[in-house]
Amino acid sequence: MDTVAFLATGIATAFSGWNFVYVLIGAFVGTWIGMLPGLGPSTGIALLLPLTYGLDPTGGMIMLCGIYFGSMYGGSISSILLNTPGDVSSVITMLDGNPMARRGRGGAALFCAAVASFIGGSVGLVGLTFLAEPIARFALRFGPAEYFALMTFALIATATLMQGAAVKGLMAIVIGLMIATVGIDLQSGAARFTMNSPNLFDGISLIAVIIGLFGISEVFTNIQEIMARRWGKVETVGRLWMEPSEWKRCRFSFLRGSVIGFMVGVVPGAGGAVATLLSYAAERRSSRHPEEFGKGAIEGVAGPEAANNASVGGALIPLFTLGLPGSSATAILLGALMIFGIQPGPHLFTENPDLVWGIIGSLYVANVVLVILNIPFIGIFVRMLMMPGAPLNAIILLLAVTGAYSLNNNVFDIQVALVFGVIGFLLRSAQVPLAPLVLAVALGGGLEQSLRQALSLSDGDPAGLVPSGIAAVFLGLSALLVLLAAILPATRLMSPRNRALRRAAKKEKRPQTQ
């Protein structure tokens, strides 16, 4: 059978028996889970995994993959409307999605995110269907040195997230990298900054940091506004659909984001954070309105949302072809396969074609279901913006605390979230951008460990950091970006526009939240 025939049977599987119901449940529940502040794809899948144990392997995996896809989309809703992302990959969507919502373009932002998710999801799935075999082994070329080069490139790209004073942006990145050093060091086994608390041995949970910095500090900011009688940030929910000019601006963003997301998704360990970050940087670099980024540029929603969902198809390639999970979400899917009694590995495609193609087929179906399911809801979701302050704050706080607890069933994570809520509020007041901080926390651990792994393998010889073309390309690009920023102050990374942005930011009464 060729690929198309396999895919056809896969889609048939998605519609047979109860499977279609599982697709629907997965997509629907996933969207709602993803929408809750603090619950992203990996937490969502982990949380709902036990519910699928009673199902047959195909049905169970179909439901989990539906949840995976659904929560990817759902994450954009709370980021855009409430400024409270549930996962690091939707932090980027928030940067421009939330300003759009404040301008009365929340409906358009949600619509754009839905379309972008659909296009990205489709590109990722087509890539998974037709390119899985040829590029499966590409992922293996990423060793510690290549991974370090990619992470360096991504860290440099966080510069594009900076708003206002460059020094505050750099401060945010340094704080983020410092947070990432907490915990038992992988290479030496030594405990660093753990204050002898076993709860800190695995480091400070990234998701708890996100819940605190965005969700809980958003509540503080809201309270401040209510007390200053400035509540009611959005006068109107605006028109729900995208304007023709908006379509025109982001048609290529959808495609660029999809391709970037898919390629990054294939690389083990990179995941949604790097995919959305690189897509955002690419959009800002190629846009004719780079000064609008961070203030509600629709491309900033379109590209990263497409990248986010396209990375799912990419991330499933090493999982299905080699049994190697490249992200925390796929790691849980791998565990689920084993619990269902299926041994993932290089034989998965050949020995369980019905299962694998059934999952792929149902992902295609879930992708369509999500669009159909969610576009009619946009009008309802947008009304969240009109909610009075007090109940909204109570709901965000409740969900943030529940979300933090559900990470590890541990009260400690709630404490972390609360502490970072206060830190987030203070940093916002000082106009330190939070997005680069969170991205630095997300990238810091991998960056440090891959550097040390690569140097261990080369006996400390720095040449060991460039063992291959891949590493050379990413390190070269990183160096180029830094040089450009240093030599040409007129380049988009740096000053004049930022100075303009700073002036504009000072005029605004509300502190910048990014």
Place this chain on the structure above:
Amino acid sequence: MAAFSRIVAMALAVAAGAAAAQAAEPTRVIEIIVGASPGGGFDRTARAIERVLEDGIVGQPINVINQPGAGGAVGLASMNRHPGDMHYISITSPNILTDELRGTSPMTFEALTPIATLVSEYLCFAVHADSDLETAADLVAALKEKPEAIRFGFATTPGNHNHVAFAQLAGAVGFDVMKPKTVIFKGASEAVTALLGRHIDFSIAPAASFAEYVRSGDVKCLAVSAPERLGGALSDVPTWTELGYDVVYGPFRGVIGPQGMEPEQIAFWEDALQKMAATDAWKKEVAENYWTENVKGHDETMTFLATERDRLRASLTDLGLLQ
């Protein structure tokens, strides 16, 4: 009067006996607290135990609760907040010994109630299929002649079972365990990725991590650290003992309860777990995971843990991880 008081005393004794008997049997939902995330190795062990036990061995429903953190220490601490309560059990591994030895956890196994040992998970010593190291003898020769040229990688933490097995090989063969370039990966699949991509030359991991790649011809398993050959895809792989090196090591998995459990409660769980180990469903789990059955009751497990701790202390000292 004397007769009356005797009757009262007897009634009290009967009541006390009934209470004791009642305490030795679970009366409500049982929680298996897993110190790792859903889908991981510990979680799979717990789910396997849950499935088999619920199937007619224990008369109460069982929930698996995941409380990951600190290599399982967070989950164990949380279980230990229910002293003497047999409704809480957890899965244990050599981590409890190494954490104590390395001072990363204040909890000793004596502070909890080890109930039983179930299986041992023996380890594969693996290289890439295209590696120049064709046999275990080649590996031994390479490690003896030029250990610093070997790139050795494993998951998940220094001084764990994979690392200890390497130290034991070093002791048996006679090379300096500190010489090979050593990198640690976050999870077994990262180590497998690095081996498949030839970023490292050699790795050690539980047999199940490599079995599928041996079957597909991507990885060569040169030897296993088991007392006898393993089954499935690894049935052709020699043991180190066969090759003349005394390397027999595999992390155990067992069941542990909170502090202060009564002998009757321990006996209930020993009995239930023994029944579980005899079922076909459990034997199938054992085979699928390339485990080796190693069933021990409470007393035997206590002795075993004490000797194991001494053995690990020696290995960790060899690895320079303990003074």
